[in-house]
Amino acid sequence: MVSKRINYGKLAITIESIENKNSFSSKKAENNDEFLIINLALKNNATVQTIIFPDEEIRIIISNKIFPLENYKFENNLDPAQESRGYLLFTIPKDTKKCNLQFGKTALPKTNTELKF
Secondary structure, three states, X not given: OOOEEEEEOOEEEEEEEEEEEOEEOOEEOOOOEEEXXXXXXXXXXXXXXXXXXXXXXXXXXXXXXXXXXXXXXXXXXXXXXXXXXXXXXXXXXXXXXXXXXXXXOOOOOOEEEEEEO
């Protein structure tokens, strides 16, 4: 269990576990790749509704290369105090042991968190 906490604006994000797999759902990883699944919990600590756009705001960095989010499953439109659980899915090179998980819109400052797995 990883249990790493990230504050992204008013969202409290907890990384609960990280998995590397050769297949996810019915899809198999190609060539020298594997799937990185980051299981997480989110909580909106704002007093207003908060919306996160995962495809625009979440990515990982491995050896200075950006790996975009391939898929996700969690509620991304959160009312005040609302919680959600789900996952982030990335395709990464096999045998990767660490990455930087990055939250933030492309042109704005980012929140970086190093993950080792």
